[in-house]
Amino acid sequence: MRSVHPDDRADADLTAQAKIRNAAIAQFATDGFQKTNLRAIAAEAGVSASLVIHHFGSKEKLRMICDEYVLEVLLARTRSDSSVTGMRDVVSEYLADPTEYHLEVQYMARAIAEDSPAAARFADSMVNESEAILRAGILDGSMRPSSDPRALAVLTVLTSLAMLTIPRALARAFGPDISGPAAMKRIALPTLEIYTHGLYANDTFLTAVTDLLVTAQPDQGSNDD
Amino acid sequence: MRSVHPDDRADADLTAQAKIRNAAIAQFATDGFQKTNLRAIAAEAGVSASLVIHHFGSKEKLRMICDEYVLEVLLARTRSDSSVTGMRDVVSEYLADPTEYHLEVQYMARAIAEDSPAAARFADSMVNESEAILRAGILDGSMRPSSDPRALAVLTVLTSLAMLTIPRALARAFGPDISGPAAMKRIALPTLEIYTHGLYANDTFLTAVTDLLVTAQPDQGSNDD
DNA sequence: GGGTGTACTGAACGCATGTTCAACAGACTA
DNA sequence: TAGTCTGTTGAACATGCGTTCAGTACACCC
Numbered sequence: 001m002r003s004v005h006p007d008d009r010a011d012a013d014l015t016a017q018a019k020i021r022n023a024a025i026a027q028f029a030t031d032g033f034q035k036t037n038l039r040a041i042a043a044e045a046g047v048s049a050s051l052v053i054h055h056f057g058s059k060e061k062l063r064m065i066c067d068e069y070v071l072e073v074l075l076a077r078t079r080s081d082s083s084v085t086g087m088r089d090v091v092s093e094y095l096a097d098p099t100e101y102h103l104e105v106q107y108m109a110r111a112i113a114e115d116s117p118a119a120a121r122f123a124d125s126m127v128n129e130s131e132a133i134l135r136a137g138i139l140d141g142s143m144r145p146s147s148d149p150r151a152l153a154v155l156t157v158l159t160s161l162a163m164l165t166i167p168r169a170l171a172r173a174f175g176p177d178i179s180g181p182a183a184m185k186r187i188a189l190p191t192l193e194i195y196t197h198g199l200y201a202n203d204t205f206l207t208a209v210t211d212l213l214v215t216a217q218p219d220q221g222s223n224d225d
Numbered sequence: 226m227r228s229v230h231p232d233d234r235a236d237a238d239l240t241a242q243a244k245i246r247n248a249a250i251a252q253f254a255t256d257g258f259q260k261t262n263l264r265a266i267a268a269e270a271g272v273s274a275s276l277v278i279h280h281f282g283s284k285e286k287l288r289m290i291c292d293e294y295v296l297e298v299l300l301a302r303t304r305s306d307s308s309v310t311g312m313r314d315v316v317s318e319y320l321a322d323p324t325e326y327h328l329e330v331q332y333m334a335r336a337i338a339e340d341s342p343a344a345a346r347f348a349d350s351m352v353n354e355s356e357a358i359l360r361a362g363i364l365d366g367s368m369r370p371s372s373d374p375r376a377l378a379v380l381t382v383l384t385s386l387a388m389l390t391i392p393r394a395l396a397r398a399f400g401p402d403i404s405g406p407a408a409m410k411r412i413a414l415p416t417l418e419i420y421t422h423g424l425y426a427n428d429t430f431l432t433a434v435t436d437l438l439v440t441a442q443p444d445q446g447s448n449d450d
Numbered sequence: 451g452g453g454t455g456t457a458c459t460g461a462a463c464g465c466a467t468g469t470t471c472a473a474c475a476g477a478c479t480a
Numbered sequence: 481t482a483g484t485c486t487g488t489t490g491a492a493c494a495t496g497c498g499t500t501c502a503g504t505a506c507a508c509c510c
């Protein structure tokens with residue numbers, strides 16, 4: 001159930017290298033890089049731990065290969081998918097079909113959260129695509145103009161990733177044994193409501209803050225930690 | 226610079242137990258539980274690793290003590306603070322004064338993300354307070370009514386935590402060497418804009434989805450993974 | 451057949467790290 | 481002074497895990 005492409009090719013047909021890579025992707029995605037150990041990956045791939053090292057050199061290099069592979073898979077999907085939805089709209093895609101690319105998206109979220117070597121590239125892909133979509137939407141009038149489209153793009157990516165990796169403890173706020181995907185589904189509608197009408201009934205907060213920013217004009221980047 | 230209460234009491238005045246606890250809270254908050262090792266905690270507290278075990282029994286028990294302590298500190302703040310802002314409005318509080326309770330809030334976010342023993346209690350506190358605030362706001366007309374206030378509460382907590390723990394890779398979308406707090410500041414305004422006016426210029430998406438939900442009425446909780 | 455190279459394995463090594471243990475110093479008590 | 485209890489330490493132990501190594505099986509080539 002943990003194969004990267006459960007539909008097309010069976011595990012048995014894959015080379016040992018591919019089986020190891022797929023097992024690693026699955027375990028890195030679900031358990032994280034640090035927590036996953038080579039022997040578990042080897043066991044799931046049906047090989048010995050030594051073979052993992054033999055083929056990939058080290059655990060760290062294995063992670064890099066996995067990063068590249070997942071990145072390529074997701075980018076390939078984006079390119080092949082003629083619709084406008086790119087890597088950014090992962091949540092809507094996920095809600096539409098949770099099984100497809102489930103693992104890859106989860107892997108990416110983990111990679112960004114754990115700051116893996118390719119994390120910056122994952123993040124940049126998402127943010128850039130998101131920004132393009134937002135700018136296009138603003139131009140064609142389907143989205144409201146933003147004071148900072150770049151930051152808006154980062155915000156949407158951030159919330160999307162958060163929803164994809166919703167912590168168990170938070171999901172349990174819906175009930176003792178609710179699943180992550182189920183929690184996501186329940187959150188989807190309020191998200192859409194906020195994205196459509198906002199949360200506040202009036203703009204007192206917003207105007208107050210914007211006035212504050214205009215009058216005070218603090219030097220941006222005052223990091224006094 | 227890592228003391229829990231940098232303002233009131235100096236580290237030198239604390240008992241060894243307190244110094245260990247504070248060092249543990251700081252390191253758990255910044256590096257995570259798994260990544261932190263007892264010798265590093267002991268070093269920061271200026272004691273030996275054995276003493277940590279002597280006072281707390283095990284690393285896991287130390288974590289539980291830290292959980293309790295931070296939870297109590299944050300709840301005490303909520304109670305003492307006569308304003309309406311509870312644990313939920315952590316982001317606004319943080320933006321107003323990043324140094325106060327910085328560590329505790331960071332600790333909580335980590336605890337929830339890593340599913341620490343007290344994670345559910347942290348999350349429940351946040352969600353319940355958030356829900357109360359939202360319901361109050363809806364009642365007094367300052368906030369728009371929601372189809373699912375509970376889910377809305379979870380959503381706001383989720384996004385708040387995500388902003389507090391924004392991954393480096395995402396923050397770097399603003400520039401190669403931008404800090405987490407700086408990224409948060411830049412995201413704050415778009416967040417407020419969305420919370421005030423939404424993102425979409427019209428409600429086609431929302432009506433489409435609500436229509437879909439009304440007609441299809443899928444059995445909620447169909448977890449086919 | 452003999453040589454060479456590749457896929458693969460089990461055992462072992464080395465290091466990090468949580469934990470245990472024996473010991474010591476100082477305070478308090480009898 | 482002797483005894484005991486607490487705070488504290490350094491060394492050692494045990495385990496987990498990434499990695500190394502010697503060796504086996506098998507294929508391909510001369």
